[in-house]
Amino acid sequence: METPTLRPPLHRVSRTAIWYWTVRAALGWLILIAAQVGWLVAQGDYLGVRVSGLVITVVVAAAHLAVMPQWRFRVHRWETTPTAVYTQSGWFKQEWRIAPVSRIQTVDSERGPLERLFGLANVTVTTASAAGPLKISGLGQDTAQRLVAELTATAQATAGDAT
Structure with a gap:
């Protein structure tokens, strides 16, 4: 692995x-x-x-x-692999985050009224990290739904205690 x-x-x-x-x-x-x-x-x-x-x-x-x-747009990026979730966000203060899939506790998707108007959604990956959840903002609605399903299935299939 x-x-x-x-x-x-x-x-x-x-x-x-x-x-x-x-x-x-x-x-x-x-x-x-x-x-x-x-x-x-x-x-x-x-x-x-x-x-x-x-x-x-x-x-x-x-x-x-x-x-x-x-x-x-140039800064915000995301990626998932079978072992981790990667995010990069910000514009003045930029942040790179990585979370092992074995540490994932919940995966959520949210869409506010303005985001719905633009067909966008956000995905939040909550882990046991003291740094807080990983947030992926600005995803297309379909991409967000696929990502939530994929991360949920991968987290369930991964050995670990998510702590």
Whole structure:
């Protein structure tokens, strides 16, 4: 049996995740921009400061929306083998994780409303690790379902006490 080693996983998440991350981030930026527009049209002094704040927010938002989703897509990866689950995630703070299949306790899939709209799902692999569960975000719904079934079957067939 091969010994799992920390290495970059092979599979990327769904390309649709780029659009999902963009829309999710844009919604947050729109809330901030709406608040700033409300502040801009309110009566009061400091019009130059309010306009400058809005312009800076729009520029930072545009840069964030242009860079972050593409960057995350290049970083986020996953892979399963008969002996381990590998994940890589993040964009500023990047994390590589590996979990032996023999340590898997549960495998879950979840989809929020926005993820359902984009046909995406997340898979969470819970182990006995103090580092917490491994999360694979941005998978296509079909891929996530197959992955959950595969990991469940592999974990059940693997000798170990999952602790």
